[in-house]
Amino acid sequence: MRLRVIRSVLLILTVVVLQHSILDGVQFFGVHLDLPLLLVICAGFSDGRETGAIVGFIVGLTTDGFLLTPLGLSALVYSLIGYIAGQTEKGSLIGPWTINAALASLLSAFGVVGYEIASRLLGFGQLLQIHLIKVVLVVAITNAVLSVIMVPLAKWAFVSKELSSRPPVIRR
Numbered sequence: 001m002r003l004r005v006i007r008s009v010l011l012i013l014t015v016v017v018l019q020h021s022i023l024d025g026v027q028f029f030g031v032h033l034d035l036p037l038l039l040v041i042c043a044g045f046s047d048g049r050e051t052g053a054i055v056g057f058i059v060g061l062t063t064d065g066f067l068l069t070p071l072g073l074s075a076l077v078y079s080l081i082g083y084i085a086g087q088t089e090k091g092s093l094i095g096p097w098t099i100n101a102a103l104a105s106l107l108s109a110f111g112v113v114g115y116e117i118a119s120r121l122l123g124f125g126q127l128l129q130i131h132l133i134k135v136v137l138v139v140a141i142t143n144a145v146l147s148v149i150m151v152p153l154a155k156w157a158f159v160s161k162e163l164s165s166r167p168p169v170i171r172r
Contacts (some may be wrong), residue, residue: 004160011157012059015039020066031138035150036063037111038143040078041104042154044085051158052082069124077118081111100151105144109136 019035026033036059044052060075067074085107112135 001160004158007157008055011153012039012055012062016059016062016066019063028138028142029134031135033142033146034108034112034139035146036060036074037078037081037108037139038104038146038150039154040082041085041107041111041143042147042150043158044082045088045100045103045151046154047086047158048088049083049086052084052086053079054082055158056080056082069119070122073118073122073124074115077111077115080114081107084110097148097151101144101147104147104150105140108143109140112136112139 015035019033023033023035040052040056040059043055056078057075060078061072063074063078064071085103088103113132116132
């Protein structure tokens with residue numbers, strides 16, 4: 001249990017620091033990557049709704065420390081996305097990497113749109129509609145590609161050995 005917490009904290013801090021120190025300078029078509037959102041989605045994939053929501057809240061609060069938006073805005077959106085991602089069967093992903101990448105892409109798009117809606121409701125929305133479409137497309141595509149790497153990292157960090165040693169549930 002203690003090793004799982006250490007791995008989780010290590011991965012969360014690495015992703016958030018990597019995002020706000022290096023990846024904020026990297027742009028594709030004028031759009032920044034959103035690696036913390038992908039981490040939250042993969043946490044939900046790997047260990048269920050509760051882990052997805054908790055990791056989403058922690059990653060969101062940590063991310064909010066780097067942003068000029070109200071504290072808790074990212075935490076709210078990331079918690080909801082992590083919970084939705086956790087609807088897959090707990091402890092095992094729902095399919096091969098292509099399905100995981102497609103789901104990560106779809107949930108990333110929902111996360112970007114959800115963040116924009118929440119920030120507009122609070123008076124902080126800045127994106128134009130055309131630019132929002134470009135942000136959604138770039139984040140969705142890059143998160144789909146990066147999910148191939150992030151899913152195994154999330155399983156390593158968030159799934160304990162006791163859960164992974166149980167046989168998978170077979171549905172009929």
